[in-house]
Amino acid sequence: MQIAASSLSPSVPTPVADRRAKPFWREQYVLVAAGAALGALAGALFPALAADFKPLGDVFISLVKMTITPLIFLVVVTGIAQVGDMRAVGRVGLKAFIYFEAVTTLCLLFSLIVVRWVQPGAGVGHATPQQAEAVAKYAQAHVGSLSAYLEHMVPDSFVGAFANGDVLQVLVLALLCGIGLLLLGERGVALRTGLERITELVFSVVHVVVALAPIGAFGAMAFTVAKFGVATLYALGLLVGTAWAMMAVFIFVVLGAICRLAKIRLFDLLRLLRTELLVVLGTSSSETAIPGMMEKLPAAGVGRAVAGLVIPAGYSFNLDGVALTLPLSTLFVAQVYGIEMSFAQQVSLFVVMLFTSKGAAGVTGGAFAALAATVVAAGLPVEGLALLLGIDRFMSLARSITNTIGNAVAAVVVAKWDGEFDPKAWDDSVAQAQTAK
Numbered sequence: 414m415q416i417a418a419s420s421l422s423p424s425v426p427t428p429v430a431d432r433r434a435k436p437f438w439r440e441q442y443v444l445v446a447a448g449a450a451l452g453a454l455a456g457a458l459f460p461a462l463a464a465d466f467k468p469l470g471d472v473f474i475s476l477v478k479m480t481i482t483p484l485i486f487l488v489v490v491t492g493i494a495q496v497g498d499m500r501a502v503g504r505v506g507l508k509a510f511i512y513f514e515a516v517t518t519l520c521l522l523f524s525l526i527v528v529r530w531v532q533p534g535a536g537v538g539h540a541t542p543q544q545a546e547a548v549a550k551y552a553q554a555h556v557g558s559l560s561a562y563l564e565h566m567v568p569d570s571f572v573g574a575f576a577n578g579d580v581l582q583v584l585v586l587a588l589l590c591g592i593g594l595l596l597l598g599e600r601g602v603a604l605r606t607g608l609e610r611i612t613e614l615v616f617s618v619v620h621v622v623v624a625l626a627p628i629g630a631f632g633a634m635a636f637t638v639a640k641f642g643v644a645t646l647y648a649l650g651l652l653v654g655t656a657w658a659m660m661a662v663f664i665f666v667v668l669g670a671i672c673r674l675a676k677i678r679l680f681d682l683l684r685l686l687r688t689e690l691l692v693v694l695g696t697s698s699s700e701t702a703i704p705g706m707m708e709k710l711p712a713a714g715v716g717r718a719v720a721g722l723v724i725p726a727g728y729s730f731n732l733d734g735v736a737l738t739l740p741l742s743t744l745f746v747a748q749v750y751g752i753e754m755s756f757a758q759q760v761s762l763f764v765v766m767l768f769t770s771k772g773a774a775g776v777t778g779g780a781f782a783a784l785a786a787t788v789v790a791a792g793l794p795v796e797g798l799a800l801l802l803g804i805d806r807f808m809s810l811a812r813s814i815t816n817t818i819g820n821a822v823a824a825v826v827v828a829k830w831d832g833e834f835d836p837k838a839w840d841d842s843v844a845q846a847q848t849a850k
Contacts, residue, residue, distance in 0.1 A: 445688060448630040451631055452632065455635045456635040461639075463638065464639040466631065466632040466635040470696055473630075476622045486575075486583050486587045488720070491721075493718060494608075504831065506726075509723045509726055512830075513731040516671075517730075517731065521739065521763060523663065525759065532748060567582070619708070623704070630696060633695050634695055652745055660734060660737055660815045663733065668822050672822060675826050681843045682822065684847065685842060686705065686817075686818075687846075694814060702817045706724055706824070713843070715825055716828050718833065719824060723820070727824070728820065731819060731820055733815050733820075734812030735816065737815060738812055739766045743784065750794050
């Protein structure tokens with residue numbers, strides 16, 4: 414059974430189909446990079462005016478989020494139906510879960526070691542009680558217990574998950590509907606065909622939205638530079654510098670090693686998804702990469718059913734960037750207040766973070782909510798979160814990139830692990846991406 418590029422409907426356009434005919438300056442990743450650069454320049458030269466460009470980035474993110482839930486639902490449902498075997502669906506899910514937990518655990522342990530070594534919070538002044546009001550709303554923004562989390566996975570109504578834009582709830586619905594469609598057998602062929610046509614429509618909408626990415630990147634970057642200043646962008650402090658360095662090591666060393674074990678090159682994957690990664694960098698939202706990944710990876714040989722299951726699930730269970738920054742930021746707060754945590758307390762905190770690192774939203778702010786929940790669960794002063802508010806935007810940039818690359822690697826690894834990978838389609842896609850320089 415092979416569900417790779419051939420499993421896509423022939424009429425679904427691939428993102429690399431016409432690249433050879435495009436001049437360099439018309440490449441989407443070039444336009445996105447130019448938009449972000451112009452935004453940074455506008456923010457530096459005209460900060461008062463550039464701050465008003467924030468809606469451009471917000472609207473673009475909203476447009477992308479608008480397409481995510483129907484896209485996930487349709488791709489997962491049709492992907493499961495194409496598998497034709499319930500055991501295959503369960504097998505992919507189990508392998509994805511094992512991979513997610515192994516990598517997340519590795520991220521948490523790596524971060525704990527780094528924060529103990531660097532001690533970024535040592536010598537920092539305490540936050541004032543007044544600053545706590547600015548972060549109070551985050552403390553209740555994350556699910557606080559396992560039972561509540563499991564209950565949250567199931568939506569109150571069928572349309573409720575779509576209305577709320579909750580990726581995890583939509584994934585649960587899609588799994589149920591895909592299994593139901595699979596059980597219908599021949600009676601469900603017409604319905605599956607109709608859903609595949611609707612999937613093509615949603616992908617066409619995604620292409621229209623992605624064409625606006627340079628404008629969205631311009632607005633988001635202009636606002637960031639205007640609000641925080643050029644100097645802040647280049648002098649983010651020891652905490653942010655540590656986070657960026659740690660995530661760079663994780664991407665190029667850890668994920669690079671995982672890719673080598675899977676017999677692919679990390680840089681080939683990054684080149685294939687460079688447009689999506691630039692959009693993520695410009696908007697500070699990892700969710701903006703979901704539509705592109707769910708189209709490009711199947712076209713590059715990753716089984717469509719595997720991509721449809723692993724990528725959306727990864728945005729709830731495999732947020733590598735969140736897992737890396739949770740111990741760093743939590744122990745930073747402890748260090749700021751001079752709180753020395755015992756080994757037993759750190760083990761307990763590690764178990765808490767295994768849970769709170771799951772389900773954080775892919776948009777800016779969701780990871781801060783997970784951090785707030787972790788700080789509260791650890792009994793640390795919530796006032797310390799006020800120190801992190803000003804730099805969370807810059808932490809979010811690195812988190813979003815790491816989340817995106819981590820989930821892309823996960824999809825490829827699980828596909829190869831499950832035998833749902835087409836090496837020829839991968840080589841062809843990589844070759845086409847290399848010609849667009």
